Amino acid sequence: MEKKYDANPNHPGKLFVISGPSGAGKGTICRRLLEETDIELSVSMTTRAPRNGEVEGISYFFTDRDTFIERVNAGGFLEYAEVYGNYYGTPKQLVIDKLKEGIDVVLEIDIQGAMKVKENYPDGIFIFILPPSMSELRKRITGRGTETEDAINLRLSKTLSEISYIDKYDYCVVNGLLEEAVSRVKSIIVAEHSRVAEDVRTLIERYEEEI
């Protein structure tokens, strides 16, 4: 019988961390990936109460504060943060289980969070989404009409300090034209699955067995 090998010798899934300053459009890019590829979103755990329509295990995993802290202490999160008195975190084991099943996982997260993920899971692929320019970013924020001039200037200078983290990332994608940015991130996913990995020995052995 003829054997055919997967075009992708690296069977486990990979964790793609989509990160970048607020306003760069990482959320939009993530949604497009979820719609157009087999990648799955990692579901966060939170101590905040469920809102109308939110579904356990799909929107979030809801839990109480004590259980959350216990999990933190056991190293159970790739990252976590406290926002307005509520905890939010990415459960490590759930991500790892998906990867083991061969499923790619995408995580959309700010820069601080991404740096924590990198500490806890250095094998992730870290993609930095950049706005096409500072003036375009100003336009996008101004367009929302929700912030004062001072608040906007503060946001922009925060963005600049965030951009300096770019060299901790594997890839950077400028989100000027959304279509191009999405296509570029998709290419990164395909390319990463063509990387010669440590498990390449297994592949070689399969060819050897056949001759």
Added chain:
Amino acid sequence: MEKKYDANPNHPGKLFVISGPSGAGKGTICRRLLEETDIELSVSMTTRAPRNGEVEGISYFFTDRDTFIERVNAGGFLEYAEVYGNYYGTPKQLVIDKLKEGIDVVLEIDIQGAMKVKENYPDGIFIFILPPSMSELRKRITGRGTETEDAINLRLSKTLSEISYIDKYDYCVVNGLLEEAVSRVKSIIVAEHSRVAEDVRTLIERYEEEI
């Protein structure tokens, strides 16, 4: 005036080395890349006499043996080899000039040659093209009808020993379905141009200047 930055902050071109055992289909993949992308082929230099229809600087750069050897001694080739008494080589400076102009260059070469290129230009991106299986490779070689059973077996065991070089490569692409293999190599090219490179500092400075 609004500044727009290239989606690709890494302006110089990159050298993509398409390599793999004979019969894996690296030639076909290269031709498709040349047809469908902006990548350019590196033109080899040879001491062999021009054949009918061959054009200087397009098919090859034709030269005499002494000039070739001189160039070898001056470290002027990314790789060179002697085949049936004629020399063939990849002129280093020509490739580097193209890369500096921002042009991607593709080099189609056997594994031995690729290893020499890696020594002389470690910044290249090395892509290993694999046949989908040994039995498929046997079919492809047999199909050509030009070789004896013994010659084919020799070729196949040579292929196996060549496959063991795969871990010197950055990527490996199994050429089962040609369309998928070509698309995968194209993705690798796009992804490599999204890598956070050493010149990322320049990019950050441009954002800083603008604020």
